[in-house]
Amino acid sequence: MRILDTKFMRGFIKMADDGFQQGWHERNGGNLTYRLKPEEVDEIKPRLGEGNGWTPVGASVPGLAGEYFLVTGSGKYFRNIIVDPEACLAIIELDDKGENYRLRWGLVEGGVPTSELPTHLMNHEVKKRVTDGKHRVIYHAHTTNIIALTFILPLKDEVFTRELWEAATECPVVFPQGVGVVKWMVPGGRDIAVETSRLMEQYDVAIWAHHGMFCSGENFDLTFGLLHTVEKSAEILIKIYSVVPGKLQTITADNFRDVGEAFHVTLPEKFLFEKPDCEIGQRT
Ligand code: 13P
Ligand code: ZN
DSSP, X not given: OOGGGSHHHHHHHHHHHHHHHTTOOSTTOOEEEEEOOHHHHHHHGGGSOOOOXXXXXXXXXGGGTTOEEEEEBTTOOHHHHTTOHHHXXXXXXXXXXXXXXXXXXXXXXXOOXXXXXXXXXXXXXXXXXXXXXXXXXXXXXXXXXXXXXXXXXXSOHXXXXXXXXXXXXXXXXXXXXXXXXXXXXXTTSHHHHHHHHHHHTTOSEEEXXXXXXXXXXXXXXXXXXXXXXXXXXXXXXXXXXXXXXXXXXXXXHHHHHHHHHHHTOOOOGGGOOOOOSSOGGGOO
16 A cells, blocks of 8 residues: 555644644644554555664664654654655654664655654653553644743642643543643753653653643544643633633632542542632642
């Protein structure tokens, strides 16, 4: 089958374009990776190139040895993916140690995989393990309102989770495990990859202070939908705090317990701390 006609490729391109349309991918901002299923690799194998030598990943991911990934290219613009996927995207193969990759398709005008490859692959490795192989998509976007929130809220998992949950009733159902927050760090390297993948052990969402967000999911719809929901909630919070210093009323800890019961989701008690009535001073 032609690589560009495969379902996973069409889903990947649509998701990238949806993200661009939302305004989350200025210039080359953001990156997206997908771990191919064995049958998808078989389907396209006759059309893959030989590979042009191995390049270090910049991290060690033995749990992903031999796997294939569809990834965005470093410096490539999300807005161009839909018109020229072969120039903007790559299919890479990992070696039998999970330490090096080689290019098997794409980047026809030159280039390398996203500079956030260490974070993507370390996240994939964690998620493959903790979800029994179900999660296949890692998505990084420069989501405007989440970035804005990282300037006004304490950079704590508990605070971000509780604030995001309070902003929209569906949130605790969509991300019941909550969200993790990484303090400001230099992007593109192994250190930030280690911090982010540590959070991915328990969360599907990791916020990078003053930078953006990473989400993990089973497929393109669920991963996009998760990031979209978190960002929408952040937008509501930014609107609230643009108008008043604190909320007049909100969803309470007991309300969340009722939501958890009604929707059969377990909400960790560490996010359901008691807060005095709705004042900005309580956002600690
Ligand atoms: P890349 O173009 O290398 O993917 O980098 C974009 C980005 O968002 C870095 O965090
Ligand atoms: Zn980024």
